[in-house]
Amino acid sequence: MNARAATAELEWKPWLVRAAAIGSGSAVVLLIVPIAWLTILGRDDGRIGDGPLFNAIGAIGILSTAGVGSFLALRRPANAVGWLLIALGLVWGLGGLGDLYGRYGLLARDGDLPGALEAATLAQNTWPWLFALLALIVVSFPEGRPVSRGRRRIAVAAAAAGLLTCASGIAVGDDLDPPLEDYSAAFAFLGGAWQAAVFVGVCGLLAAVIAASVDIVRRLRRARGVERRQLTAFAYGALLVPASISFCFILNAVVDIGDLGVGLLLGGAIVLLPAATAVAILRYRLYAIDRIVNRTVVYGVLTALLGAAFLLLVVSLTRLFATVQDDPSPLATALATVIVTAAFLPVRARVQRAVDRRFARRRFAAVSMVEQFATRLRNDREPPERIGAVLAEALRDPGLVVAFPRLRGAELLDPYGAVAKGLPECTTTIVGPAGEPTALLLHDAVLDEDPDVLGAVTAAARLPLEIARLRVEVRGQLEDVRASRARIVAAQDAERRRVERDIHDGAQQRLVALALSLQVARRRHESGEGVDLGALLDQTSAELGAAVEDLRELARGVYPAVLREDGLAEALRALARRTPVPVTVAADLPRLDAGLEAAAYFLASEAVTNVVRHAAASTLTITAEHDGVRLYMSVIDDGIGGADASRGSGLAGLADRFAALGGSMRVVSEPGRGTSVSGELPCES
Amino acid sequence: MREGLRSLLAGEGHDVVAQVGDAEALRTAVRELRPELAIIDVRMPPTQTDEGARAAVELRAEQPDLAVLLLSQDVETRVALTLMEEQPRGFGYLLKDRVLAIDEFLDAVERVGRGGSAIDPEVVLRLMDRRDGVNRLAELTPRERELLGLIAEGHSNASIGKRLFLSQKTIDTHIHSILGKLGLPATPDQNRRVLAVLAYLGA
Numbered sequence: 001m002n003a004r005a006a007t008a009e010l011e012w013k014p015w016l017v018r019a020a021a022i023g024s025g026s027a028v029v030l031l032i033v034p035i036a037w038l039t040i041l042g043r044d045d046g047r048i049g050d051g052p053l054f055n056a057i058g059a060i061g062i063l064s065t066a067g068v069g070s071f072l073a074l075r076r077p078a079n080a081v082g083w084l085l086i087a088l089g090l091v092w093g094l095g096g097l098g099d100l101y102g103r104y105g106l107l108a109r110d111g112d113l114p115g116a117l118e119a120a121t122l123a124q125n126t127w128p129w130l131f132a133l134l135a136l137i138v139v140s141f142p143e144g145r146p147v148s149r150g151r152r153r154i155a156v157a158a159a160a161a162g163l164l165t166c167a168s169g170i171a172v173g174d175d176l177d178p179p180l181e182d183y184s185a186a187f188a189f190l191g192g193a194w195q196a197a198v199f200v201g202v203c204g205l206l207a208a209v210i211a212a213s214v215d216i217v218r219r220l221r222r223a224r225g226v227e228r229r230q231l232t233a234f235a236y237g238a239l240l241v242p243a244s245i246s247f248c249f250i251l252n253a254v255v256d257i258g259d260l261g262v263g264l265l266l267g268g269a270i271v272l273l274p275a276a277t278a279v280a281i282l283r284y285r286l287y288a289i290d291r292i293v294n295r296t297v298v299y300g301v302l303t304a305l306l307g308a309a310f311l312l313l314v315v316s317l318t319r320l321f322a323t324v325q326d327d328p329s330p331l332a333t334a335l336a337t338v339i340v341t342a343a344f345l346p347v348r349a350r351v352q353r354a355v356d357r358r359f360a361r362r363r364f365a366a367v368s369m370v371e372q373f374a375t376r377l378r379n380d381r382e383p384p385e386r387i388g389a390v391l392a393e394a395l396r397d398p399g400l401v402v403a404f405p406r407l408r409g410a411e412l413l414d415p416y417g418a419v420a421k422g423l424p425e426c427t428t429t430i431v432g433p434a435g436e437p438t439a440l441l442l443h444d445a446v447l448d449e450d451p452d453v454l455g456a457v458t459a460a461a462r463l464p465l466e467i468a469r470l471r472v473e474v475r476g477q478l479e480d481v482r483a484s485r486a487r488i489v490a491a492q493d494a495e496r497r498r499v500e501r502d503i504h505d506g507a508q509q510r511l512v513a514l515a516l517s518l519q520v521a522r523r524r525h526e527s528g529e530g531v532d533l534g535a536l537l538d539q540t541s542a543e544l545g546a547a548v549e550d551l552r553e554l555a556r557g558v559y560p561a562v563l564r565e566d567g568l569a570e571a572l573r574a575l576a577r578r579t580p581v582p583v584t585v586a587a588d589l590p591r592l593d594a595g596l597e598a599a600a601y602f603l604a605s606e607a608v609t610n611v612v613r614h615a616a617a618s619t620l621t622i623t624a625e626h627d628g629v630r631l632y633m634s635v636i637d638d639g640i641g642g643a644d645a646s647r648g649s650g651l652a653g654l655a656d657r658f659a660a661l662g663g664s665m666r667v668v669s670e671p672g673r674g675t676s677v678s679g680e681l682p683c684e685s
Numbered sequence: 686m687r688e689g690l691r692s693l694l695a696g697e698g699h700d701v702v703a704q705v706g707d708a709e710a711l712r713t714a715v716r717e718l719r720p721e722l723a724i725i726d727v728r729m730p731p732t733q734t735d736e737g738a739r740a741a742v743e744l745r746a747e748q749p750d751l752a753v754l755l756l757s758q759d760v761e762t763r764v765a766l767t768l769m770e771e772q773p774r775g776f777g778y779l780l781k782d783r784v785l786a787i788d789e790f791l792d793a794v795e796r797v798g799r800g801g802s803a804i805d806p807e808v809v810l811r812l813m814d815r816r817d818g819v820n821r822l823a824e825l826t827p828r829e830r831e832l833l834g835l836i837a838e839g840h841s842n843a844s845i846g847k848r849l850f851l852s853q854k855t856i857d858t859h860i861h862s863i864l865g866k867l868g869l870p871a872t873p874d875q876n877r878r879v880l881a882v883l884a885y886l887g888a
Contacts, residue, residue, distance in 0.1 A: 501733060504758055509686055512781060516689035519787050520696060 017077040024086050025070020031093035032059060038100040041108070047179040048103045058096050060267035065089035068274035075282055079144030084137045085274055091129040098123025102176075106183060121186040124177055125169040131205045132162025138212040138238075142230040142281055154211045161204030168197035226449055230280040236293050237276025243300075244268070291452055298355050302348055310340045363453045366394040370460040377464055384468040385415040387461060391441065394457055399423040401442040404469045412440065415468040417475045431458045431465055439465040484656045491653035499558060506550035514543045560601070568597040572604055572622055579608055581617055581637075587624035592631060596683050599657050600624060600633045603665065606650045607635035607677040615639025615675055626683070630663075634678035643669035651677070690724065690784065697791055708736040715744050715751065722752040722798040726781070727761075742768065749774075752797045756781045760807045769804065769883055777803030777839070792844075802839030802879045809837040812886035822867075829863050836860070837882045 039055055042048030069085025076082060102120020105113030135158035139151040146152045172195055173188025175181055220231045248265045313336035314329075321328030356364040373390045376382040388402035403412035403420035414420035422428070422442025429447075432438030447454050518540065525531050555561070563571035569587040576583035591597075604622050611617050617639030625632045651667060658665040663681035691701045703714040707730045715723055723744065729736035741753045752775030755768070760780060769776055777797035783805065784790050793803035813822065813834065825833065835845045842856050851859075869881045 504728075505733070512784065513686040513689045515785050516686065516693065519785060520689065520693045523693075523787060524696065 018074060021070050021073035021077065021082070021086075024083075024090070025066050025073070028066035028070075028086060028089040028093050029063060031090075031097055032062060035059070035062075035093070035097050035100060038097070038104050042100070042104045045108050047107050048100065057267055057270060058092070061270045062089050062093045062096070064271040064274050065092065068278045072278050072281060076144065079281060080140045081137055081142075081144060081277060081281060084133055084140060085277070088130065088133045088137070091126050091133065095123045095126035095130075098126070103180065106180060117183060118186045120176060120180055120183070121170060121173070124185075125166050128162045128165035128169070128201065128205055131209050132158045135205075135208040135212040137277070138216050141216070141234055141277065142227065144281075151215060154208055154215060157204060158208035158212070161201050161208055165198060165201030165205055168194055168201055172198060224446075224449075229449065232293060233276050233280035236296070237273040237280075240272050240276075240296075244272075294355060294360055298348070298352050301351050301355065302344075305347060305351070306340050306344065309343070310336050313339060360452075362450075363456050366396075366453055366457045367460050369394040370457055370464075374460070374464050377467070384464055384471060387464040387468050388415050390464075391457065391461055395443065395447055395454065397444045397447055399426065399444060400447075401426075402465065402468070403440045403442055404472050405437060405440065413472055413476070415472060417472050417479070429454060429458065431462060438462065438469055484659060487652060487656050488660070491656070494653075499554065502550075502554050502557070506554065507547045510543055510547040510550065514540060514547070559598070563597060563601050564594070567591045568600055568624060571597075571601050572624060575601075575605055575608060576622065579612060579620070581612060581620050583608070583620045583622060585622045587622065589624055589626050589631075592626070592683055595661060596631055596681050599654070599661055599663070599681060600631060600679070602657070603633050603654050603677065603679050604635055606654055607675075610643065610650070610677075611635070611637045611639060611675070614643065615641075617674070629682065629684070631681045631683050632678070633680070634676060636674065636676040638674045640671070641669045641673050641675050642671040643667060643675045654679070693784075693787065693791075694794070699794075707731065708740040711737070711740050712744065715748070719748070720751070722754060722775075722794065724754045724756060724794070727755055727757040738768070742771070745771070751775070752800065753777070754779065754794060754797045754803065756784070757805075760805065760811060766883060769802070769879075773802060773879065775800045775802075778808065779803060779805045780807055793839075796839060796841075796844075801841070804838045804879070804883065806834065806838055809834045809883075809886070812837070812883070824866050825863060829859055829866075832856070832859050833863055833882065836863075837879060837886065839879050 035058075038048075065085045066089030069082050069087075069089060072079065072082030073086060074082075098119040101113070102116050102123060105111060105116025106120065109116075111117070136155055139146045139154045139158075146155045168190070170185070170187055171190040172192065173185035173190075174195075176183050176185055216231065216235065220228070220235055223231050244265055251265075314332050317332035317335055318328050321332055325331070353364075370390060373382060373387070377384055388400070391402060392398055392400040399422070401420050401422045402415055403422070404415070405412060412420040420442070423444070425445065426442045427445045427448055429441040429443065430437045431441060441458065517536070521531050521536050560571050560574070562574045567589065568591075569585075569589045572585050572587050576585045604624075608620065608622070611620055615637050617637035620635065620637045623632070623634045623636075651665075655665045658679050658681060661681050663679060665677070665679035667675065667677050669675035687704050687706075691704055694701050702718045702720050705711050705714050711723070711725065711729070723741070725737045725741050727735055727737045729740070738755060741755060744751055745753060753768075754777035756779055758781055768778065775797055777793055779790070779793060783793070797803050813830065822830070822833075831849070832845060835848065840848070842853060842860070845851070846853055846856050849856075867882075
C-alpha cells in the first residue's frame with residue numbers, strides 16, 4: 001500500500017470504516033431477500049422473473065460482488081476497489097429489485113402497488129452504472145485509485161458517461177423495455193430530441209470501457225514483479241467470464257447440461273471476477289498466479305483439442321465401420337477413447353511446451369538456457385564453474401552469485417573457490433535440502449517476485465551446481481593438504497633454526513670460550529707468566545661437563561633416546577620428572593609404531609612446555625590410552641586457560657603431524673578454566 | 686666467551702672498560718664510557734638475530750670516532766659490506782672462531798682500534814669466488830690474488846710484507862699492478878683502498 005493511502009487510513013476512524021464496510025455490504029446482500037420474495041410471489045407469471053437460470057446468475061453476482069467488496073473494504077479501506085465492488089453489487093441488486101417490483105406491480109397487481117412504474121423506470125436505467133463501475137474498478141486497480149493522468153481521465157469519462165446515460169435515459173422517458181412495452185416511462189420531462197444525449201452517453205460509456213481495457217492490457221505488458229502478478233490475477237478473473245460463457249454455450253450445444261449446469265458454470269465464472277480482484281489485492285504473494293493461468297490455458301487447449309479429436313474420430317470411425325457392421329457406434333467410441341487416452345500425455349507435454357513458449361517466455365528461455373548448459377557440461381564442452389555466469393544470465397541478474405557453504409569454516413565459496421560475496425542488498429535462495437544445501441544463490445530481491453521462474457531455473461541447475469560444489473570441495477581439500485605440507489616444511493625449517501641456535505648459543509659458545517681460555521693460558525705460560533694449572537683444569541672440565549649437558553639436552557629435544565629405547569609411556573614419565581610442575585602420568589601402553597609414539601610424545605612435550613611457560617598451573621595430568629584401534633593422548637592443566645591454538649606454531653605443526661597420520665588434535669582453553677590439549681591417532685597394535 | 690676475551694685483552698695491556706650482555710646495556714655503556722673500540726657480537730638478546738649489528742650502526746652514527754669490531758657466527762657478506770661502506774674508518778668484521786687464532790685476532794683488534802679495517806678472510810674469499818673467472822680477476826696472478834685478499838682484509842702494506850716475507854718495493858709493484866688490472870684508483874689511504882677493493886668485489 002502506498003504512503004498516501006496509509007495516512008488516509010489513519011485519519012479515518014477505524015470503527016466507522018468497519019461499520020461502513022460491513023453495513024453497506026450487508027445492506028446489498030439483504031436486497032436478495034425482497035428479490036427472492038418477489039420472485040416467489042410472481043413465480044406463476046412467466047413475465048415476472050427471468051427464469052431460474054438468470055435468477056441464479058443475478059443472485060450469485062450480487063452476493064459475490066457485495067461480499068467480496070465488503071471484505072476488501074474492511075481489509076483495505078483506503079483502496080477504492082472494495083467500495084466500488086459494493087457499489088456494483090448495490091446497482092445490480094437495486095436494478096434487479098426495482099425491475100421485479102415494477103413487473104410484479106404492473107403485471108400481476110395491475111398497477112395497484114405504489115410507485116411500480118417509477119421503480120421499473122429507474123431500474124431499467126441502472127445498467128449504465130454497471131459499465132461505468134466496471135471501468136472505474138479497472139482503472140483503480142490495483143493501487144486503489146487511478147494513479148496516472150490517463151487513468152484519471154478514463155475514470156472521469158466513465159462516471160460522466162454513466163451519469164449522462166442514466167439521467168438522460170430517465171428524463172427522455174421512452175417506452176419501457178419488454179415485458180413492460182405497453183407502459184410509458186415515468187418522469188418523462190424532456191423531449192424526444194434529447195435522445196441524442198442518451199446516444200452520446202452510451203458512446204462515452206463504450207469508449208470508457210474500451211479505454212480501460214486497452215489501458216489494463218498495456219499495463220499488464222509493461223508491469224514487472226508484484227504489479228504484474230496482481231494484474232495477471234485480475235486479468236485472469238476478467239477473462240474467465242467471457243471464456244466460460246462461450247464454453248458454456250458450446251458445451252450446451254453439444255451436450256445438454258440443463259439450466260442448472262449453465263447457471264452454475266456462469267455463476268462460478270462471475271464469482272471469479274471479484275474473487276480474483278480480492279486475491280490480487282490482498283494475497284498476491286501467496287498464489288503462483290502465473291502457474292494457475294498457465295495450467296488453465298494448458299488444460300483449456302488440451303480439452304478443446306482432445307474433445308475435437310474425439311468427436312472427429314467417433315464420427316469418421318462410425319462412418320468407416322458402418323460398411324461392415326450394423327451398429328458401429330460402441331466400437332467407434334471405444335476405439336476413439338483408446339486413441340485419445342493414448343495421445344493425452346504426449347499432447348499434454350507438447351501443449352505445455354507451446355504454452356510455456358508463448359506465455360511463460362521468460363521461464364522457458366531461462367530454463368532452456370540452463371538445460372543447454374547442462375548438456376554442454378555433460379559433453380565436456382563447458383567447465384561446471386561457469387554455472388554462476390549461466391544462472392546470472394538466465395535469471396537476468398548480473399549481480400547473482402552462486403555460493404557453496406564451506407565444509408569447515410564459516411565463509412561461503414564461489415565455484416572458483418574464492419570467498420563469495422553477494423551484493424549488499426541481496427537475498428538468498430537455498431538450492432537442495434535446507435539442512436545440507438547444495439548451493440546458495442545470492443541474488444537481487446526482485447527475483448523473489450517470480451518464484452516460478454526462480455524455482456524452475458534452480459531445479460534445472462541442480463546437477464551442474466552439485467558438480468561445481470564437488471569440484472570446489474575437492475579443490476578445497478587439495479588446498480588444505482598443500483597448506484599443511486607447506487606448514488610441515490616451515491615447521492621443519494623452524495625446528496632446524498631452533499636446533500642451530502641452541503647449538504650456537506649453548507655448546508658451541510662454551511667450547512669456543514674454553515678454547516680461548518686455553519689459548520690465553522698457553523700464551524701466558526709461553527711468556528713466562530705463572531699459570532694455576534689446577535684451577536685451569538678444574539675450570540676446563542667444569543665447562544666441558546656443561547657443554548656435554550647442553551648437547552644431551554639438545555639431543556633429547558631432537559628425539560629423546562628414552563622414547564626410542566623404552567617407548568612412549570616411559571618417555572612421558574621422564575618428561576614428567578623433568579617438569580617443574582607436579583605432573584600425573586596415566587600411561588599404560590604397549591610399544592607402538594615409532595611415528596605414532598613420536599607424535600604423541602611431542603604433543604605432550606609441546607603442551608607441557610606451554611603450560612610451564614604460560615599457564616601458571618599447579619597440577620598437570622598427562623593421559624595416554626590405547627584401545628587397540630586408536631591412541632588417545634591428552635594433557636590437561638588447571639591454569640589460566642585462554643590459549644590460542646592457532647597462534648602457537650608448535651601446536652599448528654603438531655596438528656599437521658596428527659593429520660598426516662590420519663588422526664586429529666584439538667585444544668580447549670577457556671579463560672580461567674585451564675587448558676586441555678588432546679589428540680587421537682588411528683593405530684593397529 | 687666474554688670473560689675469555691676480557692682476560693685475553695687485559696693480558697695484552699688493553700683497558701677493558703665494560704662487559705655487557707645485551708644491546709641496550711651496550712648502548713648505555715658506550716654512551717657513558719666513550720671507549721675507543723667496541724667488540725660486538727652480531728647476535729644478541731633479546732631477539733638473537735642482528736641486535737648487535739643494529740646497535741653498532743646506531744652507535745657509529747652517534748660517535749663517528751668509535752671503532753667497531755663485529756663478531757659474527759656466520760659469514761654474511763652483505764652485512765659486512767653495508768657497514769663497511771657507511772663508515773670505513775675503524776671497522777672490523779670477523780667470524781667468532783677467529784678469536785681462537787689469538788695473534789691474528791689481536792692484530793685485527795689493534796688495526797681497527799687505530800682506525801684501520803679488518804674484514805674476515807672468509808668474506809673476502811667469498812667475494813673473490815663470486816667474481817672468479819668472469820672478469821678481470823682472472824688476469825691476476827696467484828700471488829696478486831693473495832695480495833688482493835690481504836688488501837681487502839684491511840692489512841697495510843707493511844703488514845702484508847711481514848706476512849708474505851716480501852720487500853716493500855715488491856709489494857708496491859704488485860699493488861700497482863693489481864689496481865691497474867682492476868681499474869681501481871691508487872690511493873694512499875688504507876681504508877679507501879679497502880673500500881674500493883671490497884666495492885669492486887661486491888659489485
